[in-house]
Amino acid sequence: MSVKPKKRGRPFNSSKQLSNSIILKCAKSMLEEEGKIPAIRGLAAKLNVDAMAIYHYFANKNALLEAIASSLVTEIYEPKNDRPWKTEIYSLCYSYLKLLKDYNGLLETMLSSTCFGPSNVFTEKFSQITDTLGLSPATAITARDLLVDYLHGFAFAMQLNKRDGEIELEMIKGPINLYFGALEKYN
Amino acid sequence: MSVKPKKRGRPFNSSKQLSNSIILKCAKSMLEEEGKIPAIRGLAAKLNVDAMAIYHYFANKNALLEAIASSLVTEIYEPKNDRPWKTEIYSLCYSYLKLLKDYNGLLETMLSSTCFGPSNVFTEKFSQITDTLGLSPATAITARDLLVDYLHGFAFAMQLNKRDGEIELEMIKGPINLYFGALEKYN
DNA sequence: ATTATTAATTCTACATTGTAGAATTAATAA
């Protein structure tokens, strides 16, 4: 039942060292598999390391979560500019929600951290697409706010799994199309 | 520093008894004042009672939170039917968000509980208004989903206070008007 | 009246969390 106590103090160089990225990778895989943010102790156990070792690499749990979040920006759709704007925005939204679904529990981190993360990237890429639409700056911002908050609301519901059974990402199609209708009036 | 230990066991009838509604009232006022859900111990302290006494009236913390949520349905705007639909929907949204702002932290409870609460009431009243618009049933549902998730996303951001400084409820005006634009195409 | 049951309460205790701070040991610099 009990595990042999590990030797204390700094380990020999021969043994592979813990690192920022090893922790990140493990945390991400646990997040994916368990569908929720792991406890530090759990993460440490999986890394076969004491919980406090993690604090040598991250100031606190939130810093770790922010690091995870910002490592995910690459998973967001990159607009191509050779497809209709509706398709582009839909793909962008879909990839954003996919991320929030696959890494359940990160929504709060993403929204409360001011630093570089998927939310900012989403916003940037959205603007990049709407720039081609000739909206007024004010309208563009309004459109962005409506969409972003809608997606976060959807993601939040997904996180809580309120709707019957699985929440499918495709469920955004209807609302997004309605949203497109609104945008069309302004371009 | 320390308080005199209270007498154990069932108290005399003369002393005013704890009750469901006393607990609720106190919890609501703490929620309002502190801007976050109180810990059971904190609530108990304010009631000058042991923490476990609360569990005589509520099965667990979540049951208490659900009770709070469902006690708030009265604060949601009651559509009048003698004002334009946009005004009605705006008032409805505003009152819903006001509630979510005043009782910060309840969003999750409201969305995860299937029982009677502000979310259901909102949805009902929204349908009541859109029934006068002659939308197809499918469109009505889509419109509801877009709006509800938008509001929840907004509320979530409010809860985390992401935006600079205070988040004002009036910030929904732009997005809501854009949304109205979308609805107009269907009626 | 006495006794048994039920109701309202406090107490003690546990598991789970994040994480501060000290101790330990190896690597590296002086």
Next chain:
DNA sequence: TTATTAATTCTACAATGTAGAATTAATAAT
């Protein structure tokens, strides 16, 4: 060789929700 720094484990604490037992009064049964 010694001093310093780095990487780690250990111990411990505060906060949380809450299970379960003990206690006492009210009420029901006899």
